[in-house]
Amino acid sequence: MISTMASISLDGFFEGPDHDIDWHHMSDELHSHINAELARFGTFIDGRRNHELMLAAWPHAEDHPDWPRAMLDFAPIWRNTRKIVYSRTRRFTEWNTETRTEVDPDEIRALEGDVMVGGNELLQTFFEHDLVDEIRLYVNPVAIGAGTPFFRKPNALALKGTRAFDNGVVLLTYGRR
Numbered sequence: 001m002i003s004t005m006a007s008i009s010l011d012g013f014f015e016g017p018d019h020d021i022d023w024h025h026m027s028d029e030l031h032s033h034i035n036a037e038l039a040r041f042g043t044f045i046d047g048r049r050n051h052e053l054m055l056a057a058w059p060h061a062e063d064h065p066d067w068p069r070a071m072l073d074f075a076p077i078w079r080n081t082r083k084i085v086y087s088r089t090r091r092f093t094e095w096n097t098e099t100r101t102e103v104d105p106d107e108i109r110a111l112e113g114d115v116m117v118g119g120n121e122l123l124q125t126f127f128e129h130d131l132v133d134e135i136r137l138y139v140n141p142v143a144i145g146a147g148t149p150f151f152r153k154p155n156a157l158a159l160k161g162t163r164a165f166d167n168g169v170v171l172l173t174y175g176r177r
Contacts, residue, residue, distance in 0.1 A: 001114050001115070001133045001134060002108065002111075002114075002115045002117060002126070002131050002132055002133050002134075003041075003114065003115070003116055003117070003132070003133065003134040003135070003136065004116065004117045004118065004123055004126070004132055004134070004135055004136070005034070005037065005038075005116065005118075005135075005136035005137075005138065006118075006120075006123075006135075006136070006137060006138065006150060007021070007024045007025075007138045007140055007169075008137050008138070008139055008140065008150045009023065009139075009140055009142055009143055009144045009147070010139060010140070010141065010142060010143045011143045011144065011145065012149055012150055012151065013144050013146070013147035013148060013149055013150065014120045014147070014148045014149065014150040015120070015147050015148045016144045016146065016147040016148075017146050017147055019049075019148075020147070023140065023142050023144055024140060025140045025141065025142070025167045025168060025169050026167070027165060027166050027167040027169075028068060028069070028070050029165055029166045029167070030138070030165045030166075030167060030169055031068065031070035031071065031074070032070045032073075033163075033165070033171075034074075034138075035070060035073050035074050035077060037136070038074070038077055038078075038081075038116060039077050040114060041081060041113070041114045041115060041116040042081070042082060042111075042112065042113030042114055042115065043081065043082045043083070043084060043111055043113065043114075043115045043116070044078070044081050044082070044083045044084075044115075044116050044118065045083070045084045045085075045086070045108075045115060045116065045117040045118070045122070046083065046084075046085050046086070046117075046118045046119045046122065047085070047086050047087070047118075047119030047120075047121050047122035048085060048086065048087035048089065048090055048119075049119060049121075050118050050119035050122070051083070051085040051087075051092060051097070051119075054078060055094075055095075057075075058074065058075045058078040058079060058095075059075075059079065059094075059095060061074075061075035062075065078095075079095055079096070080096065081096065082096050082098075083095065083096055083097040083098070084097075084098050084099075084100055085097055085098070085099050085100070086099075086100050086101065086102075086103065086119075086122050087099055087100075087101070088101050103122075103125050103126070103129060103131075105129045105131060108126075108129075108131050109131070117131075117132065120148055120150070124152055127153065127155065133175060133176060134160070134173065134174070134175050135157065135173070135174045135175075136171060136172075136173050136174075137150070137171070137172045137173075137174070138169050138170075138171055139169065139170045139171075139172060140168075140169055141168035141169065156177050157174035157175065157176070157177065158174060158175050158176065158177045159172065159173070159174055160173045160174060160175045161173040
């Protein structure tokens with residue numbers, strides 16, 4: 001199964017202007033939930049910019065003992081999981097990472113185990129190739145008014161589940177119709 005998860009605003013934005021995400025609401029409960037969900041995936045697929053953000057934090061999280069426990073718990077999940085990064089400008093090989101330049105739908109469909117795709121630009125390409133089986137939207141209780149929309153084209157989805165978290169974030173899980 002190919003899944004994606006994203007925090008979005010009430011008005012449907014993935015990130016604010018200038019890639020701003022400090023409006024994301026996070027709590028120990030939500031981060032622990034996300035850790036448990038991500039730990040079951042065999043491969044993480046990201047675009048270059050998203051992977052660079054991950055590289056800035058997770059390889060050496062233990063250097064930050066003041067970080068919340070849930071953040072420290074995520075670091076080995078990220079480090080130990082196979083990663084495929086799509087980039088035309090940079091090659092990545094560290095931390096179980098392979099680099100590709102173009103999405104090959106047949107290669108993606110042939111991956112074994114559950115796959116998580118992240119990075120909004122790459123995700124749009126996955127949508128165009130009809131590669132996403134499940135979408136988990138963590139709707140934050142804030143309207144930001146502008147930014148990068150999560151959906152850029154209509155998508156007909158079937159609601160599979162909901163869950164509310166202690167910080168006001170609501171998870172909406174969708175699958176194919």
